[in-house]
Amino acid sequence: xxxxxSSLHYGQSSFAVETxxxxxxxxxxxxxxxxxxxxxxxxxxxxxxxxxxxxxxxVQCTYVSVADEQQGK
Numbered sequence: 001x002x003x004x005x006s007s008l009h010y011g012q013s014s015f016a017v018e019t020x021x022x023x024x025x026x027x028x029x030x031x032x033x034x035x036x037x038x039x040x041x042x043x044x045x046x047x048x049x050x051x052x053x054x055x056x057x058x059v060q061c062t063y064v065s066v067a068d069e070q071q072g073k
Contacts, residue, residue, distance in 0.1 A: 030044055030045065030046035031046065032046070032063060032064075032066070033046070033051075034046075034051050034053075034054060034061045034062060034063050035062050035063070035064055036051075036053065036054050036057070036059055036060075036061060036062070037051060037053050037054075040053075048061075048063070049061065
């Protein structure tokens with residue numbers, strides 16, 4: 001049995017994600033997806049006035065505020 005690499009500490013995995021730098025592999029979270037992306041359950045880039053998905057599909061891109069959404073329930 002070999003010893004673990006010296007850069008690892010007890011309880012850490014060699015698959016740990018670096019948190020101190022920008023990691024291009026991790027997707028950015030968008031505050032809210034547009035209504036079209038939410039309906040289709042696809043990732044929205046959150047760009048305004050129109051996200052990439054809506055531009056590609058040639059549909060109107062609309063965003064509903066959280067307050068408006070909660071009133072409808």
